[in-house]
Amino acid sequence: MPDLFEIMETCRSMRRLKPDPVPDALIAKILQAGTCAPNGGNFQRWRFLVIRDPEIKKAVQVLYKRAFDETIGPRYLASEPPPGVSKERYLRQHEAVAYLTDHFHEAPVWIVACQEDGANPGRAAGASVYPAVQNMILAARALGLGTTLTTRHLLYEKEAEAALGLPRGVHSYAILPIGYPMGKFGPTRRAPLEQIVYQDRWGQPYAGA
Numbered sequence: 001m002p003d004l005f006e007i008m009e010t011c012r013s014m015r016r017l018k019p020d021p022v023p024d025a026l027i028a029k030i031l032q033a034g035t036c037a038p039n040g041g042n043f044q045r046w047r048f049l050v051i052r053d054p055e056i057k058k059a060v061q062v063l064y065k066r067a068f069d070e071t072i073g074p075r076y077l078a079s080e081p082p083p084g085v086s087k088e089r090y091l092r093q094h095e096a097v098a099y100l101t102d103h104f105h106e107a108p109v110w111i112v113a114c115q116e117d118g119a120n121p122g123r124a125a126g127a128s129v130y131p132a133v134q135n136m137i138l139a140a141r142a143l144g145l146g147t148t149l150t151t152r153h154l155l156y157e158k159e160a161e162a163a164l165g166l167p168r169g170v171h172s173y174a175i176l177p178i179g180y181p182m183g184k185f186g187p188t189r190r191a192p193l194e195q196i197v198y199q200d201r202w203g204q205p206y207a208g209a
Contacts, residue, residue: 007141010185014146015100017179022108026143027178030111033139037131046129047170049112057105059163060153060175067155068101083191100148100177107177111136117169129173136176146181149174 002010031048039046051057076097081090113136115129133149140147151174153160161172197206 002142004138007138010187011138011141012186012188013096013148014181014183014185015096015148016182017103017107017146017177018182019106019108020180022145022178022180026145027109027111029143030136030139030145030178034111034113034132034136037135039128039131040124043128045116046132047114047116048132049110049114049164049166049172051110051112051164052108054105056163056165057107057110060160061105063156063160063163064104064150064153065101067152068098071155072101072152073098083195084189089189100150104177107179109178111176111178112164112172113174113176114166114170114172117171126173133174133176140176140178141185144180145178146183146185147176147178149176151175 027050031050034046034048035044073094076090076094081087085093113129113133115125137147137149153172153175157171164172166172193208194205198204199206199208
């Protein structure tokens, strides 16, 4: 198994997934990694919904595709490539996003990261669930499974959460579609530190870059 830094440096978003079954034991390892993450006050208001039911996934995929057709797809095509990514590679990423859109419901397993409402729901609420999501992404990579963090269903939040059967007071923060990847893990491409890290004052270059 690769070490932690290799896992992080090669943890690409895997949007093309095989339909092959994923053993429950591996999903349990991923979920356990999620529960190791820090969270506000250690109240552990996170809840994780494992979805294998194809009918539930199909119902959410309809909303997922609508969001792509109406918002995400046009935005991709109109945007400039992000830092560290060529236009050609960005268009390939768009193709992968389009593939996931059409095959979202075919991923063998979804983990829906949810959280119960606390006393002060708001901007900081995600701080108690997204570290768990990242732990699960890294755990999946370590186990040779592909996934990507997606929140697109939240463009139709009420409809998606109804399709997922979430009770009142519980909200979804991300869906992780999990399966064996069709492609290979490889280095992530990001902007160099000197472009994104400042020291002491905004815009002042970071001395350690």
